[in-house]
Amino acid sequence: TGTMTRLFGHYFNSGSTAIHISGKCFNRPGWVVVSTYADYSNYTTYPASPQQSIYRKIFLCELHASPVMLDVTHTQENANYGGYFGEPQATTNRWLTWVMWATNFNDATSTNGDPHVESAMVALHSGSIPAARTT
Numbered sequence: 001t002g003t004m005t006r007l008f009g010h011y012f013n014s015g016s017t018a019i020h021i022s023g024k025c026f027n028r029p030g031w032v033v034v035s036t037y038a039d040y041s042n043y044t045t046y047p048a049s050p051q052q053s054i055y056r057k058i059f060l061c062e063l064h065a066s067p068v069m070l071d072v073t074h075t076q077e078n079a080n081y082g083g084y085f086g087e088p089q090a091t092t093n094r095w096l097t098w099v100m101w102a103t104n105f106n107d108a109t110s111t112n113g114d115p116h117v118e119s120a121m122v123a124l125h126s127g128s129i130p131a132a133r134t135t
Helices: none
Strands: 016-022 031-040 057-062 069-074 098-103 118-123
Touching: none
Parallel strands: none
Antiparallel strands: 016 031, 031 057, 057 069, 098 118
């Protein structure tokens, strides 16, 4: 419809977090996967203190004016997430039955200049996610 809807805020008391949104669950319309990392407070302090409810998480967000948000997992990443390749930018499959992301489990060490990064995945039971509301 072209209507802009604010789903949730991410600026809190002079702090914020990096956010990645994936809408790849084409067979489960009305949902997106949100991942957050690199939180800060007072514009320069990493990690943020106090922590906010959406920091260092992967969650599902319903595309609705009063969205349902379902936590998937915490990511543990803070300032040691390993740069671009360690950013926990989550994605999903078409049916929203799994969520996958990169992680270094907050380990800033590297091998030959490359951060120690692995893939992580959570399987979701299709019946645990309600159908998205349309109104």
